[in-house]
Amino acid sequence: MPEQTYLDAIRSGLEEEMRRDPAVYIFGEDVALGGPFGVTKGLAEMFGANRTVNTPISEATVMGLAIGTATAGLRPVIEIMFIDFITLAMDQLINHAAKLHYMSGGQLKIPLTVRVQCGISGAMGAHHSQSLESWLAHVPGLKVVMPANPADAKGLLKSAIRDDNPVVFIEHRALYWTKGEVPANEQSVALGKAARLREGKDLTIVALSSMVAPAMTAAQELAAEGISVEVIDPRTISPLDIDTIVNSVKKTGRMIVTHEAVEHGGIGAEIVSRVQQEAFYFLDSPIIRVAAPFAPVPAGPTLEKLFLPNHERIVAACRGAVAAS
């Protein structure tokens, strides 16, 4: 299989879907120029500026506009440059996109893909570094996807664009330049299916997005200590493939959940709740979350590093879980 960066995989997913379906349109700030990271580079030249549409910095209205095109038969993809700015578009996304199918008794469908990038990289501070996925996963009617590698990024994006519902597709900026094998053909990856990245018998780590790589590193380190770790990437947090997680925990009896978002009220809490309900008698130790502190993201590089959960913290949590039972 050919290697691609996460960023190129997303770009080729967009290109393939625009070629496949003339109803796919892209809207966003600077998208015709490629955007700040080059994800949409070349698409305006390939498909025309009418299908790769530069918009003013008017997130609330552009989100509504994209939803409106969906109510009138298009399959829009909107790029919100940083997830922090999705706050400006929340009325349209939450009150309109997420609810129109239900509120209309099924008369309307909103096949909208919202591409955003999130997370910490490059000391950009509290307005360009957040992880807000748990807000979005709390809203009925939205699907929320967080790919952790290039193949999933491309395959899940294709599924998101083909889905008849609003899907928030959350890319992680720090992953853009990471490489991985990506199938060259038109393969899509189903939404709502977790991936088991490593098999183990002593403990399950559920890791999201940027935390998948540190979780894999931690699993490798722990293997040297004789702790066998299973790693699961949910990939989609709404709908959440809880069965894959529960089945893993029933086997291992221990679980760590890790994400870059702040711990309090994060999606980890939902995962923990579901696991304790469905696998309570299989648990050998309390479930531990490894996530960010309950604070805005600091801008300075030293503080930012302290804020970010890492593989050392995952290793420590795993050792603690094993020692507790």
Next chain:
Amino acid sequence: MAIKKENSKDVIELLRRMWLIRAFEEKVSALYAERQIVGLLHLGIGQEAVAVGALSLLRADDLVYGGHRSHGHAIAKGADVNKLMAEIAGRASGYCGGRGGSMHIVAKECGFITATGVVGGTIPLALGAAFAAKERKKGQLTVVFFGDGAGQSGPFHESLNIASLWQLPVIFVCENNGYAEFTPLSAHTKIERLAQHAKTYGIPADTVDGNDLFAVRATMRKAVDQCRAGKGPIFVECLTHRMRGHYEGDPAKYRELSQLAEWKKKDPIARVAGALKRQKALTDKELAKMASEAQALAERAAQFALASPWPQADAVADQVYAVANT
């Protein structure tokens, strides 16, 4: 008020539609008072000339977006009053199966795409529909209704900017009824006429007497022609007044009784009826018959709604997501 260039046969049909809206909303109000309908209801009694005048010139495939006070817009676009009443009453036979209610009417079959509970919430949606229509190149128009209260919101201004920038085929119809919820426009902005905002963004705009059906029609005729010819967006501000409170149950103490009496003299239905009578197109008896026919249709809609079953219990969390190929 003069009929001028209008054909009196057409005007009779328009009056019939205005009466239907009035009778329908009066019935909604009565059912609410009897607690046969519950919920948050915003009636547009007194504003019928805007809905009927603006939408009477559209094609069936033109798309309409409303606001929270949009029963009249849906009826003017051709919505079935039985299914509309059933929706407001929360019944399974309603347009949205009882999930939308008064503020979230969707009647896709007749091109009334959606209303919204958020002030100004459909303005950006209408831009999107207009964008799609422009790409399809079939001359479809989009009309969006909103009130003066939306004129101080961010998306209103962003939308005017983008509609103008991209020359989208959208007609903005502002129902300036002078009140944003309980507060007069003058307490929210120094801008007296919302049409001024449109002009700032380079959009042609007119302000008309929204209680004059013929004035609304004349302005809309010009707007529809220009917009369909690909000349970009148009803004039509209609000065009107809601004869009820902001919502049913609102005592509307913020409004002077003298002001209400003044507006009653400008009742849009009475004005059209008067014009037809002066033309000797209709007699008093025929006008009274028209009113009672509208009331009978509203009554029948109420009976249909109240006799309809409530939604099944499993509908509470059904259709949250669209399933492929359905």
